Amino acid sequence: MNDSGADSLDVRVRDALSAWSKLDAVDIRILEGLSLLGPRNLALIAKDLDLPRTSVRYRVKRMLSDSTLFLHLNPYHTNMGLKKAIVFVEATPGYEDELLDCLRVNDFWILLFRFYGPHEGCGGVWTVPVEATEHFNSFLHQLEALGIAKSFEVVWSTCFQGIPVRERWFNVEEGYWTFQWDEWIKEVESIEGPLPYTLLEPMGWPVRVDYEDLLIIKELEINGAASIAEISKKLDIPLSRLKYHYHQHILKNGLVEGFQVEIYRTPFPLSEVLFFKFEFEDYTRMSKFALTLLDKPFAIFLGKVLGENALISQIYLPRWEFRKLVNSLSALIRKGMLKRYHYFIQDMFQTWRQTVPYKYFKDGKWLYDLDAQIGSLKALFQHT
Numbered sequence: 001m002n003d004s005g006a007d008s009l010d011v012r013v014r015d016a017l018s019a020w021s022k023l024d025a026v027d028i029r030i031l032e033g034l035s036l037l038g039p040r041n042l043a044l045i046a047k048d049l050d051l052p053r054t055s056v057r058y059r060v061k062r063m064l065s066d067s068t069l070f071l072h073l074n075p076y077h078t079n080m081g082l083k084k085a086i087v088f089v090e091a092t093p094g095y096e097d098e099l100l101d102c103l104r105v106n107d108f109w110i111l112l113f114r115f116y117g118p119h120e121g122c123g124g125v126w127t128v129p130v131e132a133t134e135h136f137n138s139f140l141h142q143l144e145a146l147g148i149a150k151s152f153e154v155v156w157s158t159c160f161q162g163i164p165v166r167e168r169w170f171n172v173e174e175g176y177w178t179f180q181w182d183e184w185i186k187e188v189e190s191i192e193g194p195l196p197y198t199l200l201e202p203m204g205w206p207v208r209v210d211y212e213d214l215l216i217i218k219e220l221e222i223n224g225a226a227s228i229a230e231i232s233k234k235l236d237i238p239l240s241r242l243k244y245h246y247h248q249h250i251l252k253n254g255l256v257e258g259f260q261v262e263i264y265r266t267p268f269p270l271s272e273v274l275f276f277k278f279e280f281e282d283y284t285r286m287s288k289f290a291l292t293l294l295d296k297p298f299a300i301f302l303g304k305v306l307g308e309n310a311l312i313s314q315i316y317l318p319r320w321e322f323r324k325l326v327n328s329l330s331a332l333i334r335k336g337m338l339k340r341y342h343y344f345i346q347d348m349f350q351t352w353r354q355t356v357p358y359k360y361f362k363d364g365k366w367l368y369d370l371d372a373q374i375g376s377l378k379a380l381f382q383h384t
Helices: 004-019 025-037 042-049 053-065 096-105 130-145 181-190 211-222 228-235 239-251 283-293 319-334 370-382
Strands: 069-075 082-091 109-116 121-129 149-157 256-263 271-279 299-304 310-318 340-353
Touching (some): 025 256, 042 053, 053 069, 082 130, 096 130, 130 370, 181 319, 211 228, 228 239, 283 299, 283 310
Antiparallel strands (some): 069 256, 109 121
16 A cells, blocks of 8 residues: 555655765755754745755755655654554565565555565564554564564664754765764763653653544655645645644644655665664663764664664665774774674665555554454465
8 A cells, every 4th residue: 555655755766876966065054954944944944054045945956856865754653653663574585575565464564675684584664553563463473374484573662763964974075974983982982961752762652643634744754845735735635724733733742753854875886774773781871872873974763672772773874884884883892882783784776665554544543453464464375
């Protein structure tokens, strides 16, 4: 049940392979402004940067059309009654494609991809109704029972903290990011401060959303710069009603984590995209590590693993920096700032996204039908 807008986004992400171009210092200042103020405030960004509004608008449009930049809303799924699961499934050899088809059956995924690393398989991010977490585990066990999967790992996480674009580590003269790993290691040891609320374990997962809220949210996930008027026209819902829902429901009920300014600093063939799980001896060491990632150019998002002193993060960096990252992690382990880590390499050429699962929300409740999912799995398996 892919959203057509999400399919279009996937195509644009893959187009970045051929359309990538360097950013300059003015682009970076605009991206910082977008990260801090959001994509719906271009006039304010132009004023703060003392730039003509037309210049800001032109540069944003250019980066979007080049598939260098993506702007989308990050929902705060916790206040929708949805619990986040990051899943890595090892495929039974010969059943890699079938595993991907089977995972699509559970249509609460928001990110799905093939991966390679310790083994071949598929992974993704699911937003699961909190009352259905055991049903979700049962679904994954069914993949093993059918012989499609050899094993799986589920990481339950807080909502993700999107990492803003910051000028730090950007070489203005040369027009590219540098990766100052020694500086990062020292910062992990010295940094102090509180974690953002997104990385604090929630007290609960209340359902503070309604169906029309979800319709607005899914449109802003596709295009974070879309106006409420544009969304009103697309959905054929009165503008006054959508404005009310956006301001009185979505914003007041804490349904937005932020607006993600997602950029690809180097072209895909020269880069790696990885999911890391970082584990720590205690909460203090975990917090220090997390705080240092909040302005770094190699992290896309960050989540705290529920019930553990551990973090989950998606990392994007040039291939030639990967070994330096691993060496830095080894140094942090020797210093006692990190306990251990493991990672999976995401295949960006086989990656799919979709929006919040709004189609499964009715009368104030999420509809999660495990029996129907297992029936679909068995039907698929009979044709393999």
